[in-house]
Amino acid sequence: MSSQQEAPVKGIVVEFEPDASPDPLRRLVRQDVLERWQAVDRSPHTPHIVAVAAADGQDWVAAALVTARPHTAYLKIVDAVGDVPSALTAVIDHARRRELAQVKWEGWTASPEDAAAAGFAPLRPPLALSEGAEGPATGYVRWLHDRVAGEPPYYGQTTHFTCGAVTALIAQAHAGAVPSEALDRRSELTLWREATNFLACEPVGLGVAVHRRWPSSPVTVHLDTDRPVLIDHHAQGEQEWRAVLQSASRTEAERIGVPIDPNPLSTRAIREAVGRQENVLLLVSLAGMQGFDVPHWVLCHGVAPGAIVIEDPWANAATGDTWVDAHLLPIPDPSLDTMSTVSVDGIHGAVTIGRP
Incomplete structure (x- = not known):
């Protein structure tokens, strides 16, 4: 879907607090997904929830946990829950307002069909993971401007010094x-x-x-x-x-x-x-x-x-x-x-x- 065809979705952006998730989020997210979100200290990556409100304004119909390394030009969706297409559109709109270069999506719960429909391309699977850093088997990227030509293979260093x-x-x-x-x-x-x-x-x-x-x-x-x-x-x-x-x-x-x-x-x-x-x-x-x-x-x-x-x-x-x-x-x-x-x-x- 091109950016001209997309209708912006007004997202609700709130800080993610692992021990104090809001009730609308708890009603949307599965326990195993929430446990993954809470398993590590994501605070250095400014974790936040981008949610979409229901028509009555009292509940949420979609939400995504979003993070990013500091001093970079992307956002990463860890998981999207509820009405996934609406969550993706809200995150993309959020990234555009921040004038970022791309949105990524970890493949823990992402489906290839949802990713393709929202304009995300699959990333090449990693050849190796850096020492101690487990990750999803798949991932997706959507560039918010022209797509960057060429994708190198990803190989994570297997020692701390190589x-x-x-x-x-x-x-x-x-x-x-x-x-x-x-x-x-x-x-x-x-x-x-x-x-x-x-x-x-x-x-x-x-x-x-x-x-x-x-x-x-x-x-x-x-x-x-x-x-x-x-x-x-x-x-x-x-x-x-x-x-x-x-x-x-x-x-x-x-x-x-x-x-x-x-x-x-x-x-x-x-x-x-x-x-x-x-x-x-x-x-x-x-x-x-x-x-x-x-x-x-x-x-x-x-x-x-x-x-x-x-x-x-x-x-x-x-x-x-x-x-x-x-x-x-x-x-x-x-x-x-x-x-x-x-x-x-x-x-x-x-x-x-x-x-x-």
């Missing part, structure tokens, strides 16, 4: 350099072993490893410091030998012809790279999206009005975060600019990978 390797593998699968079925734990860990600075993958080492693995893919490292990075949390003795390895990676980059650009990669430059069908591995802090300042690699591969679309190989199960959140995730340009400033020294790191 995000750099996973984003590189997803990028190369998206570019057609490797088949999606080649993304598995063996390929994840072997590429990490080639790129790691123990345990993290720093930008130069990651760029060198990608070039070695796929020499026909043009690689550029972007790093705005000459000093060793991502080692400040280690003791002095532990920092020293990691610094030696990073110096060796720089020497190897020069030897094999991997350029190191000393300028930060702006969101404008990321948009231009994506327009050239390049993939951008971007080093970010998780402080904005997840609440803790940990460096993390994500893949920038698409653009939407006002937002850049990423693949995040990690989901935080403790907040109800699943692969549906992390896959095809739009982040407003200003938010991504903030996220890409990493560590107390404010470094910026990225690796761009061109088409083979």
